[in-house]
Amino acid sequence: MRTNDKVTGVVTAAFGAAVIYASLDLKNLPRQDYGAGTFPTVIGGLLVLFGAILLLRGLGNREEWLAWQHPVPLMHFILTLAAICASVVAYVYLTPVVGFPIVSFVLLSLLLYTFHHRRWLPSMGMALTATAIIWGVFGQLLHVPLDLGLLEKVIYS
Known part of the structure; x- marks a missing residue:
């Protein structure tokens, strides 16, 4: 529509x-x-x-x-909704352990590959850019605490 x-x-x-x-x-x-x-x-x-x-x-x-432009198949809608909900749940549970940068990059790459590009390089490039922008704006500029997870040991060791 x-x-x-x-x-x-x-x-x-x-x-x-x-x-x-x-x-x-x-x-x-x-x-x-x-x-x-x-x-x-x-x-x-x-x-x-x-x-x-x-x-x-x-x-x-x-x-x-x-x-109405063209009908959306019900199964496609359900799978899309399930993928987005699963991504939110994965983000909530994985971010404290693995860290925001890794989880955000991986989830955005998967979602962009699946729903938009069907090519890994552009999907990963956009995911990396979006993760960096979100980290810069929220983590650095607005001082919102974003978990580093596994990267905390790498960065601060």
């Missing part, structure tokens, strides 16, 4: 507004101008902004709101 930009824009903006509303109760840190609600509020504001842009863009065309 393909949705018009009007639908996507409204849903995105509504989700952004809900994120902003939910982050209003989060308290500021002591002696800080910002707190736990800062990051979600910024993300929510960007979702509202980009949702509004999509909505305005969608109002300019005369496409149908929803259009």
Whole structure:
């Protein structure tokens, strides 16, 4: 199914507004101008902004709101959903032991290979890039603790 930009824009903006509303109760840190609600509020504001842009863009065309492109086989949908759920479970259980960089790289490589490229080199390249960006933004810039697992002994020995 393909949705018009009007639908996507409204849903995105509504989700952004809900994120902003939910982050209003989060308290500021002591002696800080910002707190736990800062990051979600910024993300929510960007979702509202980009949702509004999509909505305005969608109002300019005369496409149908929803259009079926081609049917998705039920078994393909179930296998895709199962693979994503299994990846989340594997991430939760393997990350403390093996570490974020290895688990993230392996899971993203497998998912990209399976669902998108069907070639290992591009899948692994994109997985490595995504893992590095996530590590840089969350681990280094935002100081979110990401487990090193096995790499901790290698890096700190």
